[in-house]
Amino acid sequence: MEAESPVSHGVTGKVIHTTFLSALKMLDVGKWPIFALCSQEELKLIRQACVFGSAGNEVLYATENDEVFVLGTNCSGCLGTGDIQSTIEPQKLDTLCGKKIACLSYGSGPHVVITTAEGEVYTWGHNAYSQLGNGTTNHGLVPCQVSTNLINKKVIEVACGSHHSMVLTSDGEVYAWGYNNSGQVGSGSTANQPIPRRVTSCLQNKIAVNIACGQMCSMAVVENGEVYVWGYNGNGQLGLGSSGNQPTPCRIAALQGIRVQRVACGYAHTLVLTDEGQLYAWGANSYGQLGTGNKSNQSYPAPVTVDKDRVIEIAACHSVHTSAAKTQGGHVYMWGQCRGQSVILPHLTHFACTDDVFACFATPAVTWRLLSVEPDDHLTVAQSLKKEFDNPDTADLKFLVDGKYIHVHKVLLKIRCEHFRSVLNNNDDDVIEMSEFSYQVYRAFLEYLYTDNISLPPEDAIGLLDLATFYRENRLKKLCQQTIKQSICEENAIALLSAAVKYEAEDLEEFCFRFCINHLTVVTQTTGFAEMDHDLLKNFISKASRVGAFKN
Structure with a gap:
């Protein structure tokens, strides 16, 4: 089943009749091994899901009644159950039930950051670098709302790097916190940031419309289609033509005249999608994740030929070296790391959505975004x-x-x-x-x-x-x-x-x-x-x- 974008912008007297699918479909999560722990009855109720963790062994899902459940190994308390005990039985997170999750991201610790339909931010899990934004370095065993500097803000998108976090507000402001050894929170220093701080510098008077994080870098697309980058750049993942770290946001000059709509970050590589359906990539390329036909790193944006058709969606995840794209014709391509192999050019898959690429080909088998059912108004x-x-x-x-x-x-x-x-x-x-x-x-x-x-x-x-x-x-x-x-x-x-x-x-x-x-x-x-x-x-x-x- 195709997921929607995580950004806010299912005997006698008996009448025998035709039963059609309701407008709300069941979410197809069967390709992720972790869901084998759930019963068929539980799977039928799932409307949103995210698989995360170093081995894809943690999962959070929400049901049609907006109840939120977790299961898995619970590293660093990342399940939010109040302890660090693993569980093969779904456990309900009462704090989040009824909240309607709008967007979710996770780090490598792992830590989890979500925003609700109301624009509230909740975090929990690993916190050795203050990536939960609560001003401490104590692991968060239950979801807690992040209010400092965000109390009057409506957050519409969240993104996590390995140990830092970032959010986008409805008025186009970007806030970041957590690990900052390479400048990934954009504060101009390398000191860790314990609470949310607005990313300013070149973004001060810009309205951001999309954010993404690599392992130790950050990106923002602003409303005029420019891309701003900061943080670690050892593999050229900032696209600035160099390998030096960037402690504050810097515009990618090589994209001058190109209007970018979305950005997606892998472990150490970056993809962008333009308003004309063109795809560009740069950064680390040891697995062919740039799709340029070789394994050489690229510090400048390089065009990637996926199909003669327009690209309408790009996908990458900071925990893997895999890339994916979907065309207007519905074709899904993948490249990069594929179960231990290197695919150096976009390869046509048999999938209908990019999410399945990460379930079946990526290591670990995680989700690159919050999977979500969307209403289907199409009638057969x-x-x-x-x-x-x-x-x-x-x-x-x-x-x-x-x-x-x-x-x-x-x-x-x-x-x-x-x-x-x-x-x-x-x-x-x-x-x-x-x-x-x-x-x-x-x-x-x-x-x-x-x-x-x-x-x-x-x-x-x-x-x-x-x-x-x-x-x-x-x-x-x-x-x-x-x-x-x-x-x-x-x-x-x-x-x-x-x-x-x-x-x-x-x-x-x-x-x-x-x-x-x-x-x-x-x-x-x-x-x-x-x-x-x-x-x-x-x-x-x-x-x-x-x-x-x-x-x-």
């Missing part, structure tokens, strides 16, 4: 037809049955039913009166033509069986027989047997007969048996005798 052909049944706004024909109208479409009836093909061919009437069958039965028949399914209680399906026989609808006849079988009991067995004989439904007749023989004592004491047609009774007794029903 079958769903569209079902939706139009009995719709007076689009119908061009009405059946009048028992004083009630059923709205249908002539062309569909002619396509789906031989009877209507001949009846409606030279018929210009807008209303056709029907008296041979009841409203309930005829409506079920017409709905079947739109859905391929019966929407009728099993005990009322005998009338539909009569109609199916009359119209020579053999598939409908079989469906009716299956439905009637579901409703059989001692009281109605003879009535159903009589109907099966009347409508020449041989399979149903044999089924009902076997049921009567297996429950002979009770069936012969019912009203239906007492009122049984004489010829049918004679045939029943004769056949029952032949199968040994009356042996002592």
Whole structure:
């Protein structure tokens, strides 16, 4: 299932009917091994998920009811359960339940940073470098809100490096804190930053629209498409044409005239996507993660040819050396580290989303963003037809049955039913009166033509069986027989047997007969048996005798 962007900018009396997928899909998390610990019932409820940790052995997920659960090895208390005990059973995080997680990122410790739909920031986990932003270096065993300097700010995006954290506010400000040995918090020094501090310098009067972190570097895209970078640069991951660290934000001059929309950081390499769907990469390249066809590091932005089609999404994660991209045509490519191998040029995968690249090819198998289900308003052909049944706004024909109208479409009836093909061919009437069958039965028949399914209680399906026989609808006849079988009991067995004989439904007749023989004592004491047609009774007794029903 494709995830959405983490930025804020699922017997008798029973009616048998078509069941379509709801607008909210189930999240497909089966490609990440950690989810094998969850039951199928739990997996069906997941609407958001993030797999993280040094081995992909920690997971946080939210359900359709906005309840938040975690499980895994719990390194440095990164599960937020209040202790450092591992768990193979999902544990609920009461602090976050009902909060609606909008964006999530994680560090190498690991530590976790989230923002809620309300713009609040919560952190927990490893904190030796103050990456939780609470002013201490004590590990955070439970999620705690980060309020210093953010109390009146609405945070819309979060990003983590190995041991530093960064957030983007709704008014385009960037705040950073944590480990700063290479200038990755952008303060102009290399002293660790214990609480959130606004990143200024060249960003002072700029409105940022996107942020990302490599292991020890930071990036921001501003609204005019410029990219600003700071932090560690030993592999050229800042794209400045040098390998010197940068303690404050610096614009990438080589991208002059190019309008960047998004930036993504790997362990020590960087990808950007332009407004024209072009992709550029730079930085470390020992696994081919730049996609340039070699393994040489690159300190300037280099164009990457993915496809003739426009690129609409780029993906990288600071904990791996893998890159991915998706084109407008829906093709997903990957390059870089692939299960121990090096892929030096974009390679077309069989996946439908970039998230699956990291589940199946990256080491460790993590998620590069918060996986999230998005509403799917697209209707299949079958769903569209079902939706139009009995719709007076689009119908061009009405059946009048028992004083009630059923709205249908002539062309569909002619396509789906031989009877209507001949009846409606030279018929210009807008209303056709029907008296041979009841409203309930005829409506079920017409709905079947739109859905391929019966929407009728099993005990009322005998009338539909009569109609199916009359119209020579053999598939409908079989469906009716299956439905009637579901409703059989001692009281109605003879009535159903009589109907099966009347409508020449041989399979149903044999089924009902076997049921009567297996429950002979009770069936012969019912009203239906007492009122049984004489010829049918004679045939029943004769056949029952032949199968040994009356042996002592």
